[in-house]
Amino acid sequence: MSEQIPVKNVSPVKVHKPDSQDAQIRYAPRSRIYVRAVEGPLETFRRFFGLFFLAIFALLPWLQYNGHQAILLDIMEQRFTLFTLTLWPQDLTLLAYIFIVGAFALFFVTTFAGRVWCGFMCPQTTWTFIYIWFEEKIEGSRNKRMKLDERPMDVDKFWRKLLKHLAWITVALLTALTFVGYFTPIGELFVDFVTFNTSFWAGFSVIFFTVCTYGNAGWMREIMCTHMCPYARFQSAMFDKDTLTVAYNPNRGEKRGPRPRKLPHSQLAENGMGDCIDCNLCVQVCPTGIDIRNGLQYECINCGACVDACNGVMDKMNYPKGLISFTSEEELNGGTTHILRPKLIGYFVVLLVMVGLLITNLMMRIPLEVDIIRDRNSLYRETSQGLIENVYTLKILNKSQTRQTYQIEVVGLPDYTFTGQQTISVDGGEVASSPVSVATDAYNLEKAVTDIWFHVSTIDPDGEIVEVNEASKFLYR
Known part of the structure; x- marks a missing residue:
C-alpha cells in the first residue's frame, strides 16, 4: 500500500459574478x-x-326571451339560460364540449394567422x-x-x-x-x-x-x-413556417437609415440602402413597445398597427408597400406560403369533429330528468289487503323553459296498484318532488328483487312527446 495517488494540478475556476449594473437594468421599473x-x-x-x-x-x-333574460348564467341557482336552452349541472358535458370547441378554434386560427x-x-x-x-x-x-x-x-x-x-x-x-x-x-x-x-x-x-x-x-x-x-x-407550439404573422422584411429593408425624399427607389441599391428609413414609427404605434424589425417576438399581438404605420411612410416616400406585412417565414425566405398543410388540416378536422359532437349532444338532449329515491325506513311492507308495497320519492326536473304536465307509469311489475300523483305539473326550470307507493300481490313476484322502471312522459298532444325511463328495484323478503 505504498503507492501514492497521483496529484494533478488544476487551474482554479473563474467565478463569473453578475454585473450589478445589468441587474439594476433587468429589475428596473x-x-x-x-x-x-x-x-x-x-x-x-x-x-x-x-x-x-x-x-x-x-x-x-x-335581450328578453319569453318574458325572461335571454342569457342568464345563474350560478346561485345552478342554472344557465341561453334563449330556449337551459343547462343544469347535469349538462356539464355540453359545457365541456363548448370549451373544447373554443380551444381548437383558437388553435386553428393561431396556426393559420x-x-x-x-x-x-x-x-x-x-x-x-x-x-x-x-x-x-x-x-x-x-x-x-x-x-x-x-x-x-x-x-x-x-x-x-x-x-x-x-x-x-x-x-x-x-x-x-x-x-x-x-x-x-x-x-x-x-x-x-x-x-x-x-x-x-x-x-x-x-x-x-x-x-x-x-x-x-x-x-x-x-x-x-x-x-x-x-x-x-x-x-x-402552434406556429410553423407557413403561419401568417406580422413581420418585417430585412432583405428589402436593410440597410436602414434616413435619406432625402427625392432619392428615387430605384437608386437605393446603388447607395447601399434599403427601404427602411429608420423613422421608428413602427415602434411608437406598437401597444407592447417592441421593435418588429428585431424579428418574431412573443410580445407581438398581431394587431397590425405597425403595418399601417409603415405603409403610410412608404406612401410618402413613393416606395412599394409591404415592408412590414402579414406574411410567413416561408415567404420571407423566398418561398411560397402553403395554406393547406397537415397541421392546419388536422386542427380543422378535430374542430369539425368536436362541433359535430356538440351538435349531436344538443340534439339528443332530453329536457327532462327523473331521480328515484327509495324509502330508507323500510325495504317493503305488507298492506291490510295483503299486498307487498314499496315507497319511493320521485324527483322530476323540468329542464325546459315552459310548464309541462307529466304522466307517471310503472313498467316491469304486473297488476300493480299506484298510490300518489300519476299526473304532475312542473314549471319550467323547476324540480317537483312526489312521494308514491307501488304495491302488488306476492304471487306476482317470482324473486326477492324485481327490476322495474318508472316511465315519465309529457302530456301535450300539440307538442313533442318527451319521455324518460328511470330504473329502480321492487323489494320483497
Whole structure:
C-alpha cells in the first residue's frame, strides 16, 4: 500500500459574478409606453371589429326571451339560460364540449394567422385601446402626453388627469355591471347598484371587476400580454413556417437609415440602402413597445398597427408597400406560403369533429330528468289487503323553459296498484318532488328483487312527446 495517488494540478475556476449594473437594468421599473395614434385599413378594420363585439357584449344581457333574460348564467341557482336552452349541472358535458370547441378554434386560427385573437378580439387589447383613445382625446397626441407628464403639477395637468381617470373608472364600472349582468338579472342589478341595495356578492363582484378593468387596461396594459397571459408563452407550439404573422422584411429593408425624399427607389441599391428609413414609427404605434424589425417576438399581438404605420411612410416616400406585412417565414425566405398543410388540416378536422359532437349532444338532449329515491325506513311492507308495497320519492326536473304536465307509469311489475300523483305539473326550470307507493300481490313476484322502471312522459298532444325511463328495484323478503 505504498503507492501514492497521483496529484494533478488544476487551474482554479473563474467565478463569473453578475454585473450589478445589468441587474439594476433587468429589475428596473418598466418605462411607460406612449402609444402613437395610427390610421390605415387594418386599424379601421380592427376598430370596427372590436366595436362590433363590444356592442354584442353590452347588448346581449339586455335581450328578453319569453318574458325572461335571454342569457342568464345563474350560478346561485345552478342554472344557465341561453334563449330556449337551459343547462343544469347535469349538462356539464355540453359545457365541456363548448370549451373544447373554443380551444381548437383558437388553435386553428393561431396556426393559420398567428395571434390575431390577441390583436383583434382579446378583451385586454380592446379595453386598452379604448383607454388609449380617452388619453388622446383628453391629454392630446403622443408628444403632448409625454410633455404633459414631464411638467410639474398645475391646474391644466390636474384637470386633464382627473378627467381621464374619471372616464377610465366610468368605462370600468359599466364594463363590470354588464359582465356581472350575465350572472344576475341585469335590470335589477343596475337599479340596486345605484340605490345601494345589491346583495353582498353582486356588489363585491361589480367593485372587483371595476378595479380589475381599471388596473389592467389603464395601468398594467402590455404587462398583461408580456408577463401574465399564458397564451403568449405557448403560442409558438402552434406556429410553423407557413403561419401568417406580422413581420418585417430585412432583405428589402436593410440597410436602414434616413435619406432625402427625392432619392428615387430605384437608386437605393446603388447607395447601399434599403427601404427602411429608420423613422421608428413602427415602434411608437406598437401597444407592447417592441421593435418588429428585431424579428418574431412573443410580445407581438398581431394587431397590425405597425403595418399601417409603415405603409403610410412608404406612401410618402413613393416606395412599394409591404415592408412590414402579414406574411410567413416561408415567404420571407423566398418561398411560397402553403395554406393547406397537415397541421392546419388536422386542427380543422378535430374542430369539425368536436362541433359535430356538440351538435349531436344538443340534439339528443332530453329536457327532462327523473331521480328515484327509495324509502330508507323500510325495504317493503305488507298492506291490510295483503299486498307487498314499496315507497319511493320521485324527483322530476323540468329542464325546459315552459310548464309541462307529466304522466307517471310503472313498467316491469304486473297488476300493480299506484298510490300518489300519476299526473304532475312542473314549471319550467323547476324540480317537483312526489312521494308514491307501488304495491302488488306476492304471487306476482317470482324473486326477492324485481327490476322495474318508472316511465315519465309529457302530456301535450300539440307538442313533442318527451319521455324518460328511470330504473329502480321492487323489494320483497
